[in-house]
Amino acid sequence: MVVIAVPITEVFAYIADGTNNPQWRPGVMDITPPEDGPDEGAVYGQGLRGPKGQRMDGDYRITDYQPPNRLAFEVIAGPARPTGAFDLEEPVAGATMVRFSLDLQAKGLMKVPMRFAGKVIERQMRAEVDCLSRLKDRLEAGPDEEEAEAEAEGEAPEA
Numbered sequence: 001m002v003v004i005a006v007p008i009t010e011v012f013a014y015i016a017d018g019t020n021n022p023q024w025r026p027g028v029m030d031i032t033p034p035e036d037g038p039d040e041g042a043v044y045g046q047g048l049r050g051p052k053g054q055r056m057d058g059d060y061r062i063t064d065y066q067p068p069n070r071l072a073f074e075v076i077a078g079p080a081r082p083t084g085a086f087d088l089e090e091p092v093a094g095a096t097m098v099r100f101s102l103d104l105q106a107k108g109l110m111k112v113p114m115r116f117a118g119k120v121i122e123r124q125m126r127a128e129v130d131c132l133s134r135l136k137d138r139l140e141a142g143p144d145e146e147e148a149e150a151e152a153e154g155e156a157p158e159a
Contacts, residue, residue: 001098001099002098002132002133002136003091003096003097003098004097005095006096006139007094008069008089009068010139011088011098012069014135015071016062016071017038024131024134025128025131025134026049027048027127030047030055031046031047038065039062039065040062040063040065041062043059043061044059045059046058046060056078056079058078059076059077060074060076061073061076069088070086071086072085072086081104083102084102084103086100087099087100087101098135100129102128
């Protein structure tokens with residue numbers, strides 16, 4: 001859980017737009033947004049930094065989209081397929097409390113390899129939860145100089 005000194009609508013919009021993931025989740029190498037933007041059912045193509053820095057798939061689908069309070073997802077590609085959710089509250093005006101949960105339940109044939117890879121996956125999942133402090137720092141810092149200049153000139157920032 002983290003409290004971010006930014007209004008809830010801005011925090012939700014930033015989290016819901018998966019193209020922001022590389023800015024606050026260091027394990028994300030690349031992201032392909034859905035054609036219609038974030039919404040329930042939208043699928044993001046995502047490349048994650050795996051063992052020895054190799055790219056591995058980590059595509060995910062938004063399963064619950066309730067602006068500005070809840071965004072849930074399920075990973076649909078890759079060796080681990082957790083489900084997760086961001087739950088947001090506004091305890092005081094202009095601040096947002098973000099709770100992040102991540103759950104991985106091995107099913108069927110995945111139970112055997114998960115016993116061996118469990119520690120690695122557990123460490124990766126803990127790292128994802130730890131990214132909340134990076135999210136807070138990124139949002140409270142505001143737009144970076146390149147984004148601010150582009151907005152001032154009426155242009156879209158470069159990706």
